[in-house]
Amino acid sequence: MFQPVKPSQWLVIAAAILVMAAVPLVTRNSYLLHVLILTMIFGIFASAWNLVAGFGGMKTFGHHAFFGIGAYVSALLSIKAGWSPWLTIWFGALAATGAGLFIGLPILRIKSMSHVAIVTLGFAEIVRIVISNLQTITRGELGLWGIRPFEGFTLPFFGEITFSPADKVPYYYLILLLLIGSTAVIMLLMRSRTGLSIIAMRDAEDAAESLGVNLTRQKLLVFAVSAFLVGIAGAFYAHYISILTPTAAVGIDLMILVIAMALVGGLSTFSGPLVGALLLTGTVELLRDLDQYRLLVYGAMIILIVMFLPKGLTTLGPVLRKRFASR
């Protein structure tokens, strides 16, 4: 991971970006674009969770709190204060970062991972309940609607860009940019001394500390970056979907889905959470025809992948190669 990026890896990255960027040029099918937009929102979320839980080894199960905080703070600022969503999404992300530091500090001292899981899960549940109960501001489960879309602008050569439910293409490119940015941030961070330090910390905490790693600082740093990225994904989601309920934006289902994505794709890899997000968001939609059997098939698929590819789908290639080589 800390070696220079190989040309072949650059090629894969460039190809993936090109393919994603080309989709709206090939089809403007709004349903397909919607699924891909959700995929990219989840891609950011799952990658950011993987930063803390995979690379950092801190088993936090409360990241949906940051998604909800990002979403609600950005939505409310744009509604109540009348600010532009272009501005409020950053405030949403900063609010999520603040929450990340707030919950990050106490869990740093907890060595037992199951306790970390419970504390963070409890924290997210508190956030959900607070948002539910602040009905005068958030309208609770009735839903916060009428969230402003991003303002349009004129782009040289492309003309007028408008964000509206009718045209998903601008949203598509915006979330693609956010996804590329988030992935770049995560990769740069992981390839820096912080990345080296947090993997060391995950594998042997006492040894890392004895070699001069400031555990508190490094853990808080990755926690804050992770919360920021999840917050920005949540904020984008708010202005894209334009209606928020505590269940949809801060529900535990969200966290479970994201964990499944990271596990299915491959924990502690850069591409795993992205592959997992694509696969699971995609299958949820493909399986709609199966109606009530949908969740059954879905669950079975996750179990099979985790059983046969414990390190995720990204290891499929090497595993297959080994299988055939040993014949």
Next chain:
Amino acid sequence: MQNPTPATPLLKVDGITMAFGGIVAVDNLSFSVQPGEILALMGPNGAGKTTTFHVIAGVHSPDHGTITFDGHEITRARPDRRCRAGLARTFQITQPFDELTVVENVMVGAIAHHRSMAEARVEARRYVDMVGLSERADILAKGLSTGQRKRLEMARAMATRPKLLLLDEVTGGVDMASVPGLIDLVKRLRGEGLTLIIIEHNMRVITELADRAIFMNRGVRMAEGTPAEIARHPEVIELYLGEDDGHG
């Protein structure tokens, strides 16, 4: 020492006591180490040697007593602060970073002194070579044998550029053939000005390396002197009685 005035010790351990529940692992222990010296800590299993290292390195805060390193009291300082002050240690139960390569393991120790990761990698490789792990440099640390893990511990600690290095049974589990190499390595480190405390069971290693030895049992210092003097101590003789020279 050519200097007529006695040198100030690099490390001063003053009356430390460390208990776990009912077990007093270290009991009112005091000693000091002069710059450039190699001190050996000896004693039977459970004597409190590793616990003494843990207290010096900051894994545990002692119940009583103080630790002064390089003129500063560090009794309650965090382990990473002590490392940056120039105190490094190896773990008896090795703690490799499994998912990092051997060189990357050593880089963790080296990054404090380098702006760029590339520079840290170059320096890390030097230490990997020094401990004889060159051929394994790019494999994941989880693939190392016990003896190789011990040497990785040393390389990592050395990469922090310490003034004082604590080695906890680095010859334990290492095949006999590589012990002379480790002895040479420690001699070379001392030649570069390093001060060391070594926990050792192997009497031959102690005799070859240590200027002074402390024999402890049940957390208490029982004897102190040159390795030759210590070797004549009744408890030491009893400990090694009927055993070969190379007890490990």
